[in-house]
Amino acid sequence: MPQPDNNINFDDLFRYNYRPLCLYALHYLQDADLSEDIVQESYAALWEKLQEGAHVLNRKSYLYMMVRNRCLDHLRKKGIPTESLKPYDTYGIIDDDDAQERSQTEARLWTAIDSLPEKCREVFILSKRDGLKYEEIAEELGLSVNTVRNQISKALKVLKEGVQKLYTFFFA
Amino acid sequence: MDFVLTHYQEGKFDTQKALQRFNEAHGIVRKPRRRVLPWVSGVAAAAAAVILCVFLFRDNEQQILLMADAQAKEFVLPDGTEVTLAPGSKLTYSEKSPRNTALEGKAYFEVARDEAVPFEITSDGAFVRVLGTKFMVDAGSSVKEVYVTEGKVLFAKSSDSEGVILTKDMQATLSESDAVPVVAMEPDVNSIAWQRGSFIFDKTPLKDVLETLSEHYRVSFAATDLDKQLSGEFYAEDLDLIISLIESALDVHIIKR
Numbered sequence: 001m002p003q004p005d006n007n008i009n010f011d012d013l014f015r016y017n018y019r020p021l022c023l024y025a026l027h028y029l030q031d032a033d034l035s036e037d038i039v040q041e042s043y044a045a046l047w048e049k050l051q052e053g054a055h056v057l058n059r060k061s062y063l064y065m066m067v068r069n070r071c072l073d074h075l076r077k078k079g080i081p082t083e084s085l086k087p088y089d090t091y092g093i094i095d096d097d098d099a100q101e102r103s104q105t106e107a108r109l110w111t112a113i114d115s116l117p118e119k120c121r122e123v124f125i126l127s128k129r130d131g132l133k134y135e136e137i138a139e140e141l142g143l144s145v146n147t148v149r150n151q152i153s154k155a156l157k158v159l160k161e162g163v164q165k166l167y168t169f170f171f172a
Numbered sequence: 173m174d175f176v177l178t179h180y181q182e183g184k185f186d187t188q189k190a191l192q193r194f195n196e197a198h199g200i201v202r203k204p205r206r207r208v209l210p211w212v213s214g215v216a217a218a219a220a221a222v223i224l225c226v227f228l229f230r231d232n233e234q235q236i237l238l239m240a241d242a243q244a245k246e247f248v249l250p251d252g253t254e255v256t257l258a259p260g261s262k263l264t265y266s267e268k269s270p271r272n273t274a275l276e277g278k279a280y281f282e283v284a285r286d287e288a289v290p291f292e293i294t295s296d297g298a299f300v301r302v303l304g305t306k307f308m309v310d311a312g313s314s315v316k317e318v319y320v321t322e323g324k325v326l327f328a329k330s331s332d333s334e335g336v337i338l339t340k341d342m343q344a345t346l347s348e349s350d351a352v353p354v355v356a357m358e359p360d361v362n363s364i365a366w367q368r369g370s371f372i373f374d375k376t377p378l379k380d381v382l383e384t385l386s387e388h389y390r391v392s393f394a395a396t397d398l399d400k401q402l403s404g405e406f407y408a409e410d411l412d413l414i415i416s417l418i419e420s421a422l423d424v425h426i427i428k429r
Binding site for chain 2: 011012014015016018019022023026027030032033035036039040043044047106107108109110111112113114115117121125128129158
């Protein structure tokens, strides 16, 4: 996908990459608030560098690098060994470009979940994140089991269409 | 998929909020500041508004006028109601009864709840009464429109004519020839995009997506594959960014004209 980088302004650099960077950090930290803080810090560091007149060749890659280093620093401080902490997926270790790509795809999925209708999202999350059975969701929310089933298939359909073809194999 | 779902939390990783936080931390001011009018806000109040307030004082009614010029502006009324005025819109109320307002143009309201005193909006040919809720009124054109995001709203031609009750995510329009507002079967969530700051599409054909964007930004488009469907939320601040996101998401080519 086309990624404008150094010819876009700082605001767009932020908007374009904030959520993917958060997800990238989340893979290391497993903590959403902490991830957001580290991404903020990284943007701040880049901002200061640019204010000082520094030339950064690829601002996006630079951001990913800073986020990763800060995550690793944080884990080291907590005494967690980091040598083995390379980005990986189900097929093994993946390289930086793939890790960025993956974060972007995950960010799109996150956005797609955000944009689900409220009730639909609630049902979907209870099922997929919290692992509740259809019957349990129906009871908790006062819905029929059929409604729960419909909401979930609606959610899957919306997400499937919203998150690009590239991602469809996850749903297959 | 699993990773995102395991960690998904509503409202987390909110780019808009994060950007605001970043800008605030670095003293970058872009968004219009929330202003508390009338005169109590002193120096901060816009000079134009102050002049108008003073002018209106004279007839002893103490009418207060709020207006937005080039950008949408947020105001907090004395009763705690929050109003976002669309560019070029005006809202007046008297100091004695601040929940009795008159609107010219378009505004989004988050009405502070007060069971005893309903909040009323009158405009030329439309009347709206509520207790406490969130909704938009567009009284700017010949067709008046109300879109409700929360609570219950009465929408009528005037305070003594028959009206319709609207609830969450309902939209109704009232044209000059109608006696009673007509409730839309499929409300357009993007009619409040200017207030929310984003567009939401849910399996919307590209043709309709471009029509919405075209209305909002006053540009026209040409594109391939107009039947492809788009879902997702797009922040309204940067049209070029939205266009490039759509192009890559749908694998289409869009030209601005």
